[in-house]
Amino acid sequence: MIRRDLQVDTHGRLKHFLTIEGLGSELLLRILDTAESFAGVGDRAVKKVPLLRGKTIVNLFFEPSTRTLTTFELAAKRLSADVLNINVGASSTTKGETLLDTLRTLEAMQCDMFVVRHAQSGAASFIARHTAPHISVVNGGDGRHAHPTQALLDLFTIRRHKGVLQGLRIAIVGDIANSRVARSQIHALTAVGVAEIRVVAPKTLIPSGVDSLGVRVFYRLTEGLRDVDVIMMLRLQKERMQGAVLPSTHEYFHFYGLTEERLSLAKPDAIVMHPGPLNRGVEIESEVADGAQSVILEQVRYGIAVRMAVMALTLGSHASRERSEP
Amino acid sequence: MIRRDLQVDTHGRLKHFLTIEGLGSELLLRILDTAESFAGVGDRAVKKVPLLRGKTIVNLFFEPSTRTLTTFELAAKRLSADVLNINVGASSTTKGETLLDTLRTLEAMQCDMFVVRHAQSGAASFIARHTAPHISVVNGGDGRHAHPTQALLDLFTIRRHKGVLQGLRIAIVGDIANSRVARSQIHALTAVGVAEIRVVAPKTLIPSGVDSLGVRVFYRLTEGLRDVDVIMMLRLQKERMQGAVLPSTHEYFHFYGLTEERLSLAKPDAIVMHPGPLNRGVEIESEVADGAQSVILEQVRYGIAVRMAVMALTLGSHASRERSEP
Amino acid sequence: MIRRDLQVDTHGRLKHFLTIEGLGSELLLRILDTAESFAGVGDRAVKKVPLLRGKTIVNLFFEPSTRTLTTFELAAKRLSADVLNINVGASSTTKGETLLDTLRTLEAMQCDMFVVRHAQSGAASFIARHTAPHISVVNGGDGRHAHPTQALLDLFTIRRHKGVLQGLRIAIVGDIANSRVARSQIHALTAVGVAEIRVVAPKTLIPSGVDSLGVRVFYRLTEGLRDVDVIMMLRLQKERMQGAVLPSTHEYFHFYGLTEERLSLAKPDAIVMHPGPLNRGVEIESEVADGAQSVILEQVRYGIAVRMAVMALTLGSHASRERSEP
Numbered sequence: 005m006i007r008r009d010l011q012v013d014t015h016g017r018l019k020h021f022l023t024i025e026g027l028g029s030e031l032l033l034r035i036l037d038t039a040e041s042f043a044g045v046g047d048r049a050v051k052k053v054p055l056l057r058g059k060t061i062v063n064l065f066f067e068p069s070t071r072t073l074t075t076f077e078l079a080a081k082r083l084s085a086d087v088l089n090i091n092v093g094a095s096s097t098t099k100g101e102t103l104l105d106t107l108r109t110l111e112a113m114q115c116d117m118f119v120v121r122h123a124q125s126g127a128a129s130f131i132a133r134h135t136a137p138h139i140s141v142v143n144g145g146d147g148r149h150a151h152p153t154q155a156l157l158d159l160f161t162i163r164r165h166k167g168v169l170q171g172l173r174i175a176i177v178g179d180i181a182n183s184r185v186a187r188s189q190i191h192a193l194t195a196v197g198v199a200e201i202r203v204v205a206p207k208t209l210i211p212s213g214v215d216s217l218g219v220r221v222f223y224r225l226t227e228g229l230r231d232v233d234v235i236m237m238l239r240l241q242k243e244r245m246q247g248a249v250l251p252s253t254h255e256y257f258h259f260y261g262l263t264e265e266r267l268s269l270a271k272p273d274a275i276v277m278h279p280g281p282l283n284r285g286v287e288i289e290s291e292v293a294d295g296a297q298s299v300i301l302e303q304v305r306y307g308i309a310v311r312m313a314v315m316a317l318t319l320g321s322h323a324s325r326e327r328s329e330p
Numbered sequence: 331m332i333r334r335d336l337q338v339d340t341h342g343r344l345k346h347f348l349t350i351e352g353l354g355s356e357l358l359l360r361i362l363d364t365a366e367s368f369a370g371v372g373d374r375a376v377k378k379v380p381l382l383r384g385k386t387i388v389n390l391f392f393e394p395s396t397r398t399l400t401t402f403e404l405a406a407k408r409l410s411a412d413v414l415n416i417n418v419g420a421s422s423t424t425k426g427e428t429l430l431d432t433l434r435t436l437e438a439m440q441c442d443m444f445v446v447r448h449a450q451s452g453a454a455s456f457i458a459r460h461t462a463p464h465i466s467v468v469n470g471g472d473g474r475h476a477h478p479t480q481a482l483l484d485l486f487t488i489r490r491h492k493g494v495l496q497g498l499r500i501a502i503v504g505d506i507a508n509s510r511v512a513r514s515q516i517h518a519l520t521a522v523g524v525a526e527i528r529v530v531a532p533k534t535l536i537p538s539g540v541d542s543l544g545v546r547v548f549y550r551l552t553e554g555l556r557d558v559d560v561i562m563m564l565r566l567q568k569e570r571m572q573g574a575v576l577p578s579t580h581e582y583f584h585f586y587g588l589t590e591e592r593l594s595l596a597k598p599d600a601i602v603m604h605p606g607p608l609n610r611g612v613e614i615e616s617e618v619a620d621g622a623q624s625v626i627l628e629q630v631r632y633g634i635a636v637r638m639a640v641m642a643l644t645l646g647s648h649a650s651r652e653r654s655e656p
Numbered sequence: 657m658i659r660r661d662l663q664v665d666t667h668g669r670l671k672h673f674l675t676i677e678g679l680g681s682e683l684l685l686r687i688l689d690t691a692e693s694f695a696g697v698g699d700r701a702v703k704k705v706p707l708l709r710g711k712t713i714v715n716l717f718f719e720p721s722t723r724t725l726t727t728f729e730l731a732a733k734r735l736s737a738d739v740l741n742i743n744v745g746a747s748s749t750t751k752g753e754t755l756l757d758t759l760r761t762l763e764a765m766q767c768d769m770f771v772v773r774h775a776q777s778g779a780a781s782f783i784a785r786h787t788a789p790h791i792s793v794v795n796g797g798d799g800r801h802a803h804p805t806q807a808l809l810d811l812f813t814i815r816r817h818k819g820v821l822q823g824l825r826i827a828i829v830g831d832i833a834n835s836r837v838a839r840s841q842i843h844a845l846t847a848v849g850v851a852e853i854r855v856v857a858p859k860t861l862i863p864s865g866v867d868s869l870g871v872r873v874f875y876r877l878t879e880g881l882r883d884v885d886v887i888m889m890l891r892l893q894k895e896r897m898q899g900a901v902l903p904s905t906h907e908y909f910h911f912y913g914l915t916e917e918r919l920s921l922a923k924p925d926a927i928v929m930h931p932g933p934l935n936r937g938v939e940i941e942s943e944v945a946d947g948a949q950s951v952i953l954e955q956v957r958y959g960i961a962v963r964m965a966v967m968a969l970t971l972g973s974h975a976s977r978e979r980s981e982p
Contacts, residue, residue, distance in 0.1 A: 376710030
């Protein structure tokens, strides 16, 4: 559990953005409101605002992820920041430099933000705890732990479609056990007070102790989808198909794939979400992914606005602290 | 054959730039005239115009090509656009995402242009047909099919040196059969009405049905060069040297390499062109490549201006369509 | 030996920055003074000056070096230049293009500066001798020959701490024989007239003929450190540990590692420097690297300002020559 004061300063402002846990409804909604103010930037002839001009944002990627890198790079450029992409796997660590020395070096170059992507859970928080006070750290996905900007853009998309978040019944379907996305989503949905969160998956993909998160567990998709407002599909890591955990992608689809027929069990105006990239025919059939109830591409679109909001808020918080330094 | 209306809208404006085929002389000359207006930008102290500020241009490269990437990246930056370089080979396709899903995702990020480089013929047109209306697609070279910005910069270079294009006699020398450059050049030269297009190559490198393109075929270089105004050399792919198609680079040079002696068969003010990179001593000897009649480096230079023109025209066309949207 | 007039024009202005050798004290101090004017840029809310707006700076890296690339990219962006990163190893050379043709091509694109990193000594000077007059070349490290921006930032850091350079006694410790950093440092310190330069290393890591550089050689660290004002540690290339040159990193540390106890042999206000990345526990112990006398992170910080100064001065020199062209 990350202490709230690692992410939030004494004035309630966001210093780092590492996990949804402990942020609280008010702060999450403030980020969403800020994202609203950026949502129109992509529609303008000049898709740019000068807010972070002259800031240096470093995408510090310890594992490759073109999609995540692209969204953060785009968000930074639309805020007019300068961006450095550093693939750490391919660089200094091969020269035997420690992670802390890499951080110290980038800090000394007076960078303002690290967007961290790492295969190990807790990496972003570790970096936030050990970095200089003038740096903001944003978690771009760490191991199985968290993918908090993904959870935020999910909230944003739901709010855009449903107006309010409180009364909703939401099903998260798929590999709950191994998904950083699911963990972050559950925390986010809980924080903003949705009525009911369901997790739907085969037993082997439900983490032990999930009840303590306040969710209802369903092993059958047909039951889990009944009367929900929102269906959040997870990407099935095909690696898990090898071995004993799951029999085959074909069989997975048979029991847990989202089809039009199953979708009809949800409320008529239910929306379908997916963090991407899609495994068509595995966790979702194309008719649904491309259908009228799918908001999958809106998630991508709002993802830029949400990341702009996180960058603007964290760096804004640092900016005010800087002014009080000598 | 790509339908004209895929590239040109009902007002005669360029939407995509995929192939020279079907564009027509007037439109090609309009692009050249626009390129003229950018040709001086590289000479200024500030090599930049604000025309595409706040646009997002994505270099979507499915095969690596540093040279092509560099020219498009530079053209985009000199137009003040934001540029994302995405090496698709190394990214989402490894996660099993389909090409269409990759496109949908980038569209949702509200990118404005894809510059597509692909090993497969027709890839750029496929993408143009399947992309959202707010995106312009520019072909940066697809398989053996087309390399239309190369053909345009060739036209631009010829016009700069010869004043008019119509009366000229032009020889294209080398691997006609496997060259996307040659195909695009023949279409471009035909469209603007040059007097005579010759192709010069060994039989094994002449594609069947080449006569239907309205060119004259020569198997001997000494005959093909006689009295031409322009010599367009092609790069010999050394891969083709293995196997039965060609005996050796040494023998190729013996019969088809451009030497000073052979150059003297052309008109005294003939210019020598090459798309690069050069195989010195294979298709061209250094004395000619670096000689007074060579305009090879001007081609590179004008290539930036021509790519700026294509970007400005296609995005300008989209900009006016955007204004009519809600 | 590089001739002075390759680097300095007839008006005494810097055209290229290839090596410290032959530059002279006055010019070196002018670069340091220019760097002073940039040293505060990183502290501003907008870490940018518009000095090189619209210039195209190419990082031409023939060997990978994330750290060096990052510092030059950052320096260029803080000067508002456009930056292209070209990994030459992975590109045109694989297509058989010669280095000179690669240069000609980039020149034709009207780039303004090449920052060259190359595994071979003399590569940057070779490129400077063979490039077009409108291009400035900056050496980002070539083989064992030179790393002149590193030496400059060392001077800058020393001057910041000691005020003047002349009276100082300085020890350079480590792999003198194989270090481009050490060579550049000795030239820089000699040029500005420090009182005494010592090199401290085992015999196998002292290059023959080092005496001719005007330095004092010490084989024992405890003697070499006595009463010095500045300790410049070098990074030990671990590759050298294999084979007969050095027994083990453990034994190296035993004899040549900088410990707090040994540091106490230097003057009480001596500063400790290291070019990074650190091999903690090999050439330096953590207590010293992170201690009160360490200025290692300041070196990184000032490295940006020094590289900004080199870029601004060389391109400024070219700018004035451009104005006199037609």
